Amino acid sequence: MVDKEIKAIQDEYPEDFALCYGCGRLNKDGHKFRTGWLGEQTVTVYTPRPEHTAIPGFVYGGLIASLVDCHGTGSASLAMHRKNGYEPGDGVAPPRFVTASVHVDFYKPTPQHVALQAIGTIEEVHPKRWKIVTEVVANDTVYAKGEVVAVTMPDTFLT
Amino acid sequence: MVDKEIKAIQDEYPEDFALCYGCGRLNKDGHKFRTGWLGEQTVTVYTPRPEHTAIPGFVYGGLIASLVDCHGTGSASLAMHRKNGYEPGDGVAPPRFVTASVHVDFYKPTPQHVALQAIGTIEEVHPKRWKIVTEVVANDTVYAKGEVVAVTMPDTFLT
Numbered sequence: 001m002v003d004k005e006i007k008a009i010q011d012e013y014p015e016d017f018a019l020c021y022g023c024g025r026l027n028k029d030g031h032k033f034r035t036g037w038l039g040e041q042t043v044t045v046y047t048p049r050p051e052h053t054a055i056p057g058f059v060y061g062g063l064i065a066s067l068v069d070c071h072g073t074g075s076a077s078l079a080m081h082r083k084n085g086y087e088p089g090d091g092v093a094p095p096r097f098v099t100a101s102v103h104v105d106f107y108k109p110t111p112q113h114v115a116l117q118a119i120g121t122i123e124e125v126h127p128k129r130w131k132i133v134t135e136v137v138a139n140d141t142v143y144a145k146g147e148v149v150a151v152t153m154p155d156t157f158l159t
Numbered sequence: 160m161v162d163k164e165i166k167a168i169q170d171e172y173p174e175d176f177a178l179c180y181g182c183g184r185l186n187k188d189g190h191k192f193r194t195g196w197l198g199e200q201t202v203t204v205y206t207p208r209p210e211h212t213a214i215p216g217f218v219y220g221g222l223i224a225s226l227v228d229c230h231g232t233g234s235a236s237l238a239m240h241r242k243n244g245y246e247p248g249d250g251v252a253p254p255r256f257v258t259a260s261v262h263v264d265f266y267k268p269t270p271q272h273v274a275l276q277a278i279g280t281i282e283e284v285h286p287k288r289w290k291i292v293t294e295v296v297a298n299d300t301v302y303a304k305g306e307v308v309a310v311t312m313p314d315t316f317l318t
Contacts, residue, residue, distance in 0.1 A: 019212050021219040029210040051188040053178050054257075060180040061228045061258045066221025098213075099220045103262040 003045040003115075007088040008034035009078045017096055022070035033067060035074030035120075036088060042075040042120040042132075048112060058109040059116075064144050065104050068134050071118040072148025073097040076130040079122045080152070097130070097150040110136065110143040118146075128152040162204040162274075166247040167193035168237045176255055181229035192226060194233030194279075195247060201234040201279040201291075207271060217268040218275075223303050224263050227293050230277040231307025232256040235289040238281045239311070256289070256309040269295065269302040277305075287311040 010023050010033070021030035035044045046067060054060040073096075081087070081094040088094070110116070117137045125131050129151050136144040169182045169192070180189035194203045205226060213219040232255075240246070240253040247253075269275070279293045288310050295303040 017214060019215060021211050021213075022221045024212070027210060027212060051186060052180050053183070053186060054180075055176060056178060060225075061261065062181045062221065062225025065224035065228060065261055065263075066219075069220045069224060098268075099265055101262065101264045102220065102224055103260065104224075105260045106258055109257075 003034055006034050006036035006043065006045065008036050009074050009081065009088050009094055010034055012088055012092075012094050013096065014093055020070065022066050023074060031066065031070075033070045033074070035071055035078065037078060038119065042071070042078055042122065044071040044074065044118040045115055046118075047115045050112070053112065054109065057112055059112050061104070061106060064106070064110060064136055065102060065146070067116065067118050067136065068104050068144070068146030069099050069102045069148060071120055071134055072102065072132040072146070073099055073150045075120040075122050075132045075134075076148075076150035079124070079130060083124075096153045098153050100129075100149040100151050102146065102148050104144055104146040106144050108143055111138055114138045125149070162193055165193050165195035165202065165204065167195050168233050168240065168247050168253055169193055171247055171251075171253050172255065173252055179229065181225050182233060190225065190229075192229045192233070194230055194237065196237060197278065201230070201237055201281065203230040203233065203277040204274055205277075206274045209271070212271065213268065216271055218271050220263070220265060223265070223269060223295055224261060224305070226275065226277050226295065227263050227303070227305030228258050228261045228307060230279055230293055231261065231291040231305070232258055232309045234279040234281050234291045234293075235307075235309035238283070238289060242283075255312045257312050259288075259308040259310050261305065261307050263303055263305040265303050267302055270297055273297045284308070
């Protein structure tokens with residue numbers, strides 16, 4: 001699985017919601033994480049930039065947390081969109097989520113200069129509240145495990 | 160408290176450990192988080208860059224998680240250094256920590272274009288394992304609460 005093969009939920013967000021530094025396709029400085037289905041799981045593929053260093057050769061933890069976070073909200077959006085009968089590419093604006101909490105356990109230092117895969121397993125906790133458990137994988141090794149609780153963006157978010 | 164007033168633990172790290180995208184003083188592209196004492200608590204002050212957007216006007220969660228993460232390891236280093244009898248500026252290399260886990264609860268959207276203060280409370284769990292509870296504050300309002308478990312960097316970290 002490479003990034004360009006993913007039919008990403010972020011490609012469907014309205015322009016006002018496409019500016020996230022993590023996953024906004026219109027944020028020119030950001031990571032542009034793209035999240036799609038991988039069977040019943042979800043996937044985001046990203047190769048950290050050379051400057052995303054912890055110590056030379058390893059990825060800094062904030063990048064992993066950011067990947068887990070945006071992968072989580074994107075996965076929740078994919079799941080609720082599918083529950084509503086839609087897939088990315090159907091031309092229907094998907095529901096947007098915000099992060100209530102993010103947790104990451106770092107198992108070992110994550111190597112740089114390789115593609116990371118965030119692989120998510122989704123559980124509906126409540127119609128407006130979803131939990132996504134994510135493994136961060138490189139070269140078939142799990143380097144970190146994350147959990148996001150995502151909630152549908154409240155109507156009052158911008159007021 | 161403004162950033163330049165902080166006597167930061169990161170200023171004391173050897174050059175090989177000063178390249179972190181979050182808190183390395185020698186990473187020219189990174190955040191350069193700087194963490195110092197604030198009485199018995201710790202503080203990191205940072206104003207996110209304009210591109211660190213979630214949606215316009217609000218900071219993306221990955222930046223908050225990165226701030227909580229590096230503030231946590233820096234706080235653990237400060238605490239163990241003080242326990243050993245030293246303060247930043249004493250000219251003694253401090254202990255370095257890595258993150259075992261990071262957790263963030265987002266209470267409400269964090270506003271952009273203002274300085275954020277990460278305020279940490281430190282608990283020694285074990286001589287090599289510390290827990291840091293951090294509030295992320297802007298304009299006297301707590302927008303997020305984080306927890307980091309930090310462990311002393313193992314000798315095998317680079318092997």
